Structures are given as C-alpha cells and as structure tokens.
Amino acid sequence: MKMDTSLEITKCILCFCTPSKDNPFSNEHIIPKSIGGTVAAKLLCEKCNNKFGTTVVSKVKEDPSIRMAAHALQNDIPDLFKSIEDRQEYITKDMNGEPAMATYQKGKGFVIRSEEKQDGSLIYDTKKSEEHIKNTLKKDGLDDCEIDKQIKQLRQLPNDQCLQLSPNYSVIKNSVVSQFPALDGEFIDDKVIALIAYEFLALSFGKLICDQRFSFLRDFINSGNSSNKINIERLHAEKYGAFHRLYAEYFPDRIVVTVELFGWLVFKVSILGFTSKNDNPVIIMYLQNKDKRTLFANSLAEAKKGSFIDQCGTKLNI
Ligand SMILES: [Zn+2]
Numbered sequence: 009m010k011m012d013t014s015l016e017i018t019k020c021i022l023c024f025c026t027p028s029k030d031n032p033f034s035n036e037h038i039i040p041k042s043i044g045g046t047v048a049a050k051l052l053c054e055k056c057n058n059k060f061g062t063t064v065v066s067k068v069k070e071d072p073s074i075r076m077a078a079h080a081l082q083n084d085i086p087d088l089f090k091s092i093e094d095r096q097e098y099i100t101k102d103m104n105g106e107p108a109m110a111t112y113q114k115g116k117g118f119v120i121r122s123e124e125k126q127d128g129s130l131i132y133d134t135k136k137s138e139e140h141i142k143n144t145l146k147k148d149g150l151d152d153c154e155i156d157k158q159i160k161q162l163r164q165l166p167n168d169q170c171l172q173l174s175p176n177y178s179v180i181k182n183s184v185v186s187q188f189p190a191l192d193g194e195f196i197d198d199k200v201i202a203l204i205a206y207e208f209l210a211l212s213f214g215k216l217i218c219d220q221r222f223s224f225l226r227d228f229i230n231s232g233n234s235s236n237k238i239n240i241e242r243l244h245a246e247k248y249g250a251f252h253r254l255y256a257e258y259f260p261d262r263i264v265v266t267v268e269l270f271g272w273l274v275f276k277v278s279i280l281g282f283t284s285k286n287d288n289p290v291i292i293m294y295l296q297n298k299d300k301r302t303l304f305a306n307s308l309a310e311a312k313k314g315s316f317i318d319q320c321g322t323k324l325n326i
Contacts, residue, residue, distance in 0.1 A: 016215045020053035021206070022226060024218065027053050034058075038207045039252050040200075042069045043078075043269065044088045044295045046302045051207050060229075064200050070096065070193030077248050077270035079189065084250040084296045097121075097190040103168070108184050118187070134181065138162070141179065148174040198240050203229050205265035205277035208254050212288045221282055237281050243274040250295045255308055256288035270295075292316070 019026050020033070027033040034057035039045030042065075052060075068074060069092045082089040093113045102108040109131045110121040120133035132140055138159060145155045158173050165171050167183035206225050210217040224235040249271020256265045260283055267275040290311035292303045303318055305311035 017051060017210065017217070018215070019218065020056055021051050021210055021217050022056045022230060023053060025053050025055075031055050036207060038204060038211075038254070038291075039267070039269070039293065040065050040068050042066070043074060043092060043252075044085070044293065045252065046293045046300075047291055049207070049211060051210050060200075060203060064197045065203075067194060068196050068200060071196045072189075072191035072193055073195070073244075073273050074269065075189055075191060075193070077272055080248045081250050081270060081295075084298075087297055088295055093189075097192075098187050099190045100184040100187045102182060103185050108182055110190065111187065131182075137179075141173065144177060145174055148177060150174060195242075199229050199232060201240055201267060201275045201277060202238065204254075204267050204275075205279070208265055208267075208291075209256065209263070209279075209288070212256075212286045213284070222279075225279065237279065239278040239280065241276040241278070243276065245272050245274055248272045252293045252295070253291065255290040255311065257308060258283050258286070258288075290316075 025031065031053050033050040034052055034054040035048045035050055036052045036057055037045040037048045039047070041048075075092065075096065078085065078089045078092040095112055095114065098111045098113065098118065100108040100111055110123065111118040112121055113119075120131065122133065122136070123131045125131065130140070141162065142155055142159065145158060150158070158171075162171060162173070162179060162181075165179075165181050167181050170178050170180045172178045202225060206217070206222070206229060209222075224233075224237045227233045228235060228238055245268070251268075251271055253268040253271075254266070256263055262278050262280045263283060265277040265279070267277065269275075287307040290305040290308055294301045294303070301318055303316040305316045310316075
C-alpha cells in the first residue's frame with residue numbers, strides 16, 4: 009500500500025537530489041517488500057533505491073533468522089514463505105549422514121546446484137546431467153549409438169551405484185535422505201536497519217528529516233561511517249508472530265526506533281543527542297494469508313489504547 013502523507017518531501021532524503029524524469033522518486037518500501045513489507049512512500053530517488061536494493065536490501069531474506077522465522081510461520085504465511093525461500097540454498101545429507109550436495113528451491117521443487125568438487129568430480133541435477141554426459145562421451149570419441157546405450161543404462165542405474173561410462177569417466181546417482189535450509193547467509197546489515205529507521209522517522213519529520221541533525225545517520229547509511237550518536241541493538245522477543253511492527257519512542261536525550269520483524273527479531277535503533285515532540289505513527293503489518301492488513305496508530309499512546317486506523321481509513325479498536 010502507499011502511504012498517503014503530506015510530507016512535503018520534494019527531494020531524495022539520502023542524496024538530496026531533486027527527482028527528475030531521468031531519476032524519478034521511487035516508491036520505497038520501508039520494510040523490504042521481499043520479506044512482506046507493505047508500506048511504501050516516495051522518499052528516495054530511483055538511483056539511491058537501486059543502489060541499496062542491489063547491495064544490501066536484496067540480501068535481507070538470506071539472513072538465517074529471517075529464514076527461521078518464515079519456516080516457523082509457514083502455515084500462517086504460505087505465500088510469503090514460498091517467496092522468501094525461492095532460490096534459497098539447502099544442504100542435503102546422504103544415507104551415511106554425510107553432506108551430499110547443495111540444492112535450492114525453485115518454484116515448487118528443488119534444483120541441485122551444479123558444482124565441481126575438490127577431487128574434480130562434478131555434481132549435476134539428474135535432469136540436466138544427460139546433456140553434459142552426452143557431450144563428454146562425444147569428446148571421448150564414442151559414437152551416437154554407444155552414447156545412446158550408455159544413457160539407457162544410466163537411466164536404469166539404481167541409486168548409489170557406480171557406472172563406468174568410458175575409461176576416464178564414471179557416474180554415480182546420489183540419493184539424498186534429508187534436506188535442511190543452509191543457514192549460513194549473512195545477518196541483516198546494520199545499514200538496512202538504519203535505513204528502515206530513517207525512512208520511518210521521515211514519515212513524521214517530513215522534510216525536516218533532511219536537516220543537519222540527521223547527517224550522521226545519512227553518513228552511516230550511505231558510507232557505513234559509524235558514529236557514537238547511533239546505536240543498534242539486536243534483541244529477540246519470546247515467540248514468532250506473523251507481523252512486522254514499527255514504532256518510535258522519544259526520550260529526553262534520544263529517539264529510539266524499534267523495528268520488529270516477524271514479531272520476534274527486534275532491532276532498537278537509538279539516535280542519541282536530540283529529541284522531538286513529534287507524534288510518531290505506530291505501524292503494524294499483518295502478514296497472514298487470511299488476514300493481511302496494515303494498521304496505523306497516530307501515536308504510541310493511541311496504540312497502547314488499542315486505537316488503530318486500518319489502511320482504508322477506518323478507525324478500529326483492537
Ligand atoms: Zn538519492
């Protein structure tokens with residue numbers, strides 16, 4: 009959904025360019041769309057959006073904590089689970105419990121990732137392997153008739169048995185008995201968390217987000233230059249929940265933006281050294297297939313009272 013705001017933001021809040029025909033405003037998802045974020049606003053120019061999209065934001069769904077959350081919630085969020093897991097890496101084990109090969113999810117099934125092992129052997133998906141085998145046997149000097157014979161034998165080959173196809177070339181059909189998500193992706197970059205917090209604050213600060221007070225935050229997001237004015241804590245709640253939540257708290261000496269992903273992953277972004285009397289919205293994005301809604305409260309106080317406005321503008325008490 010699009011945020012209907014009158015933010016008076018007329019330039020990109022990261023590079024300060026005035027969007028033009030060549031580099032227009034892009035409708036930026038404050039929590040990445042790839043993990044179910046629904047709230048978007050025109051805050052960044054296309055160049056900045058693409059820069060972060062291709063470098064850091066696109067990796068968010070590879071974070072092992074995100075994958076574990078999506079797995080835990082897969083019955084509530086089957087569509088999002090599928091799209092998060094699409095193209096993700098899995099590891100498999102053979103009957104001896106040894107790692108066998110890497111696979112990744114594609115559409116409804118799994119595809120084996122082609123790779124060359126240290127001993128020079130090649131791993132291929134069974135379906136893709138025939139073409140490769142035919143070409144190799146041709147190079148080895150076998151004629152078409154011999155190649156056909158070998159391919160027929162290969163198709164009938166039981167699992168885990170070796171077939172000698174030519175003097176230098178043998179093949180084995182590996183069987184796999186178990187498969188697990190490969191949870192070795194990188195954790196979400198702090199720059200992404202800072203960007204979420206910065207964009208979220210822009211919803212209430214409007215064009216004031218571009219002033220000098222936030223320059224250290226922009227510096228961190230743009231160049232990774234750390235500052236003692238920003239502190240990001242990574243915590244977790246007690247259990248997973250099929251929602252993302254964003255809110256800000258104002259203290260006398262700092263603003264703390266909380267980014268909660270899947271109810272469980274909690275990032276607290278403290279921006280030290282100043283405060284504001286702004287009323288910041290509270291946003292909850294429910295992710296369930298059955299009941300996908302985005303709720304807004306005007307302030308933390310309203311949210312605590314359970315007074316929310318749904319995305320169509322209806323006031324709700326929940
Ligand atoms: Zn920009």
